[in-house]
Amino acid sequence: MNLFSDIRDLVLDRLAGLAESGALPGGLDLANVAVEPPRDPAHGDMATNAAMVLAKPAGMKPRDIAEALAAALGDDDRIATAEVAGPGFLNLRLAQGVWAGLVEGVLADGEAYGRSTMGQGETVNVEYVSANPTGPLHVGHTRGAVFGDALASLLDHAGYAVTREYYINDGGAQVDVLARSAYERYREACGQAPEIAEGLYPGEYLIPVGEALKETYGESLLDKGEAEWLADVRDFATDKMMEMIRADLAALGVSMDVYFSEKSLYGTGRIEAAIDDLDAKGLIYRGTLEPPKGKLPEDWEPREQTLFRSTDYGDDVDRPIRKSDESWTYFAPDIAYHYDKVSRGFDQLIDVFGADHGGYVKRMKAAVAALSDQKVPLDIKLTQLVRLYKNGEPFKMSKRAGNFVTLRDVVDQVGPDVTRFVMLTRKNDAPLDFDFDKVLEQSKDNPVFYVQYAHARVHSVLRKAAEQGVALTDRPKLEDEAELAVAKKLAEWPRLVEIAARGHEPHRIAFYLYDLASEFHTLWNKGNENTALRFLQEGDPVASAEKIALPRAVGVVISAGLGILGVTPVEEMR
Incomplete structure (x- = not known):
């Protein structure tokens, strides 16, 4: 059920009718x-831009189209009024019964309300976190993990087939540094003094x-x-780090479908195959790059390199794919x-990176555009x-991590x-x-509390209704x-x-969810002053059943929204 989509379908139907009658030209997009x-x-419940976007291709004044459309919409019992505003916007007010039907539809659909078929089952790979396996996840990774996981859930809700993926950066020099750092802790375990030299990882x-x-x-x-x-x-050490990272993600409620190892690309011909694909398209060549911006010529040592012609796909400069030592x-x-991701047949790719990867965007987009034609x-x-x-005050660094605040530091303080x-x-x-004090406040200024409190209030009403033996009905009485x-917010x-x-x-x-919770709390507070607005009408179980249909629908949507965010909706505040 999608009321906005339904009314748009009505508008399109009436526009088609106007074209058929000759009031509008045929074939309009x-x-x-x-x-x-x-x-x-205050202008109405919905508005349409139909007259504004069709005026030029129709060769008509927007207001003339709006007035004709307003008259055509008048015969539908869902439309209470259709008013032309300004140069040709059309504001619609819906009949009051529409809103009662909307609430009834939410309750009938349940958790399916708001789910969409927009994605048409297209496959999407969402890669996120992808931290180097050299230590615990830090707070920056936490934000990327939450964003990527919520995005994946959102796309699933919208009808896409989603794969969650973590790229393990275990093929570079950083894992050698990890090994040397772990070896010093091995020496420590064997009773020797560790030598944590500069450049090694010092974390406990x-x-x-x-x-x-x-x-x-042993000591071998x-x-x-x-x-x-x-x-x-x-x-x-890499395996142990990945065990820790998986545990950190689990503490945050994040589970990956695929863990892809960078190391699996080396010595297997897979890098060569990708570069050969680009070479076959004429995108690999030997050349010399211009000096970077801000460098004086005498600071620059030009040398011939193997380059990817990424400028053909919107990048600022072509990119080296081999170092001078080949x-x-x-x-x-x-x-x-x-x-590899393109070869797996995904229809869309999404990468979630930290802020320090801004310079990486154009080159990676160029590569994928080239690889996928x-x-x-x-x-x-x-x-x-x-x-x-x-x-x-700024939150202090984690001694355990050595030089940063970890994901576990945050989750242990406030919960997932x-x-x-x-x-x-x-x-x-x-x-x-992220203020650790404010996020635990029980106030309107704390969005987490405000939304959870709305959901808890819904369930408080339902518990009291059950105690009073109120029989539920899906049809509300909204006055x-x-x-x-x-x-309307629902x-x-x-x-x-x-x-x-x-x-995305x-x-x-x-x-x-915050806006919906705000509307719900406003209604709740009005009920404190006006007994006719209270959800439970003393001595009138029929009226109570009609009244609590609306909060029940609110609970359905808040639960669904929190589910997308990966947050557990609470039924009671403690």
Whole structure:
């Protein structure tokens, strides 16, 4: 059920009728005709831009089209009034019975209300987190994990077939540094003083890894040179780090479908295959790049390199894929990884990266466009920094991590539900302040509490109704403007899901839930003053049943929205 879609269908039907009667030219493109909430609710329940977008192709004045459309809509019993405004906007007011029918439809659909078929089963790969397996996840990874997971759930809700994927960066020099760091903790476990040299990872999280190495190898590695133990310790430590990362993600409620190892690309011909594909398309060549911007010529040492012609696909410069020693640049395995994703047949790719990957966007989009012959779109979402505060001060670093605040630090302080919701209270590309005190406040200023409190209030009403033996009905009786305001907000949910999914913007779900909760709390508070608006009407079980249909519908939508965000809806506040 999608009321906005239903009314748009009505508008399109009436436009077709006007064309058939000769009041409008035939063959007009109606794709851009929209029906949406008016900017000012005082103007009506819905508005359509039909006259404005059709005026030029029809060769008519917008107001003339609007007036003809208003008259044509008048015979539908869902339309109470259709009023032309300004140069040709058309504001619609719906009959009061429509809103009661809307609530009834929400209750009939249950959790299916708001689910969309927009995606048509298209396959989407959402890659997120993808942290180096060299330590625990930090707060920046937390935001990326929450955003990526909520986006995947949102797309699923909108009818896409989603794969959640983590790219394990275990093929670069950083895992050798991990191995050397773990070896020092192994030496410590064997009773020797660790030598945490500059450049190694100092965090205490490697102490259990060192102890596990001793349990597995005894002291047999102490007398061996690095060349003998490096590979084994690297694999051992990487596996332990990934166990910790999986546990951290589980604590946040995140579960991946695929863990893809960068190391699997090396020595298997997979990087070569991806580069050969680009080479066959004439996109690989030997050349010399211009000096980077801001460099003086004398600071630049020109050298011939193997380059990918990424400027053919919108990049600023062509990109090296081999270093001067003919080893692969870091970009080459990334190309191969995305070649693998394209080869797996996904219709869309989404990468969620941290703010420091801004310079990476154009080159990766160019690579995917080239590899897929521009058939597979890649959207790269950057998550901006999170600033942590506690007691009015910046939150201190984690001793366990060595130099940053971990995901576990945050979840242990406030829990996964609060963490997830707060991380989605800003658009992904805007910085976010996370105040440990404020996110636990029980006030309207705390969106997590405000939304959860609305859901708990719904269930409080239902418990009391059950105690009073009230028999439920799905058909409400809506009379007051505050009741209608809640119903009208419920009507926006299916439309909002599609807009958020289309824009890859899960934060819109959090914003919507706050607005819905606000309308519901307003109605609740009016009931404190006006007994006729209370959900439970003393001594009148029939009226009570009609009244509680609306909060029941609110509970359905809040539960669905929180589900997309990965937040557990509470039934009782403690």
